[in-house]
Amino acid sequence: MCSRIEQCADEILDVIPLIMRSIRAKLRSQHSCGLSVPQLRALSFAERNRDAALADLSGHLGLMPPAASNLVNGLVISGLIKRTPNSSDRRRIRMSLTSTGRKELKHARQIAQKCLLEKLAALTPAECEQVSTVMQKLRVLF
Amino acid sequence: MCSRIEQCADEILDVIPLIMRSIRAKLRSQHSCGLSVPQLRALSFAERNRDAALADLSGHLGLMPPAASNLVNGLVISGLIKRTPNSSDRRRIRMSLTSTGRKELKHARQIAQKCLLEKLAALTPAECEQVSTVMQKLRVLF
DNA sequence: TATTGTTATACTCTATAACTATA
DNA sequence: TATAGTTATAGAGTATAACAATA
Numbered sequence: 469m470c471s472r473i474e475q476c477a478d479e480i481l482d483v484i485p486l487i488m489r490s491i492r493a494k495l496r497s498q499h500s501c502g503l504s505v506p507q508l509r510a511l512s513f514a515e516r517n518r519d520a521a522l523a524d525l526s527g528h529l530g531l532m533p534p535a536a537s538n539l540v541n542g543l544v545i546s547g548l549i550k551r552t553p554n555s556s557d558r559r560r561i562r563m564s565l566t567s568t569g570r571k572e573l574k575h576a577r578q579i580a581q582k583c584l585l586e587k588l589a590a591l592t593p594a595e596c597e598q599v600s601t602v603m604q605k606l607r608v609l610f
Numbered sequence: 611m612c613s614r615i616e617q618c619a620d621e622i623l624d625v626i627p628l629i630m631r632s633i634r635a636k637l638r639s640q641h642s643c644g645l646s647v648p649q650l651r652a653l654s655f656a657e658r659n660r661d662a663a664l665a666d667l668s669g670h671l672g673l674m675p676p677a678a679s680n681l682v683n684g685l686v687i688s689g690l691i692k693r694t695p696n697s698s699d700r701r702r703i704r705m706s707l708t709s710t711g712r713k714e715l716k717h718a719r720q721i722a723q724k725c726l727l728e729k730l731a732a733l734t735p736a737e738c739e740q741v742s743t744v745m746q747k748l749r750v751l752f
Numbered sequence: 753t754a755t756t757g758t759t760a761t762a763c764t765c766t767a768t769a770a771c772t773a774t775a
Numbered sequence: 776t777a778t779a780g781t782t783a784t785a786g787a788g789t790a791t792a793a794c795a796a797t798a
Contacts, residue, residue: 476738477726479745480629481719485647486752487626489672496767504787505627522757530631535789537758542787559756559797577623584619587751595747596618602744603621605737609729610628638790646764664780677766679781684764701774701779 494583495576502546503576506531510539511565511573514549519562521554548572636725637718644688645718648673652681653707653715656691661704663696690714 492505503511506529513528514520526536540563543549548569554560565573588596634647645653648671655670656662668678682705685691690711696702707715730738 472735472742473727473730473733473738474723476730476742476745477723479742479749480726481633481650481722483745483749483752484626484629484633485651486672487622487748488630490752491623491626492766493672506788508623509627523755530628530635531788532790533757534759534791538788541758557756557798561757580623581616581619584622585615588615588618590751591615591747593614596615598740599744599748600614600618600621602741603618603625605733606629606741607621607625609732610625610632634789648765665778673765674767675780676768676782680765683781699775699779703780 490587491580491583495579501572501576501579503572506539507543507548508573508576508580510536510543511548511569511576514563514565515570515573519554519564521560521562523560525563543569632729633722633725637721643714643718643721645714648681649685649690650715650718650722652678652685653690653711653718656705656707657712657715661696661706663702663704667705685711 488505495501495503495505495508509529510525513525517524522533522536522540525531525540526533529536529539531539540549540551544551547566550564550566551561552564554562588599591599630647637643637645637647637650651671652667655667659666664675664678664682667673667682668675671678671681673681682691682693686693689708692706692708694704694706696704730741733741
């Protein structure tokens with residue numbers, strides 16, 4: 469019997485969707501920014517990984533290729549991402565942010581951050597540090 | 611300048627979707643269990659709150675009433691929830707789990723928990739405790 | 753033939769707006 | 776008139792399966 473770890477699992481199952489919802493709602497409520505969480509993450513990835521291929525994004529986001537393709541397609545249509553064939557292997561694509569994309573990404577990040585900061589402001593610096601530590605550990609696990 | 615708290619926000623924005631995806635994928639991959647995360651949460655809520663009204667669920671999940679209504683409707687169609695009008699105020703509904711619903715809930719919970727346990731197994735008891743503490747704090751904030 | 757990505761199809765999740773039934 | 780819930784509509788997120796283009 470290992471109740472601590474099971475309790476921990478239950479708590480994660482309870483709390484994670486709550487936080488997701490909060491972030492999503494905030495992104496949507498700011499009408500100047502129409503980005504969803506996956507879109508925000510895709511832009512973030514494209515910014516950090518110059519001329520990334522679709523498979524890279526797909527792997528990073530944990531999506532099946534068609535889902536990633538749709539996601540990118542939406543961003544291309546919105547003018548936030550440029551998608552060009554890779555000249556050395558024309559099966560691959562290369563994604564890069566447009567200048568609008570960069571602006572929108574920055575804006576969306578600020579909104580998401582603001583939402584989180586409002587909540588986290590209630591924490592003491594030590595608690596905040598603890599949250600940070602835990603997030604880093606969880607990132608490694610997932 | 612408050613970089614610790616901002617870093618913390620960034621980490622949350624990065625890690626929370628990862629965990630969500632992991633749970634979702636696990637629930638979907640087990641073909642014996644067709645529940646989504648919101649469905650699992652709705653069943654959980656209905657189990658804990660006998661004869662709950664739609665507005666209660668809606669509030670708990672942070673959904674608009676139509677979204678909650680659809681969610682419940684799907685569960686009723688799947689035979690997991692019973693939805694009856696409240697006799698004292700016929701505008702309200704009363705939701706309760708069917709016996710199938712109880713079984714499915716238990717099963718889905720086990721699957722989700724198993725997914726998390728596999729990951730959390732890499733943590734020491736102290737780390738696990740720390741994760742637990744942080745989740746409890748975040749639950750209060752969100 | 754194997755790989756990269758897209759299209760086709762089908763769900764669920766979620767919102768807003770308009771509606772129905774009851775109080 | 777106000778409240779509880781549903782229906783209508785729409786768009787995003789996600790999957791699997793089938794396909795096209797390139798290597």
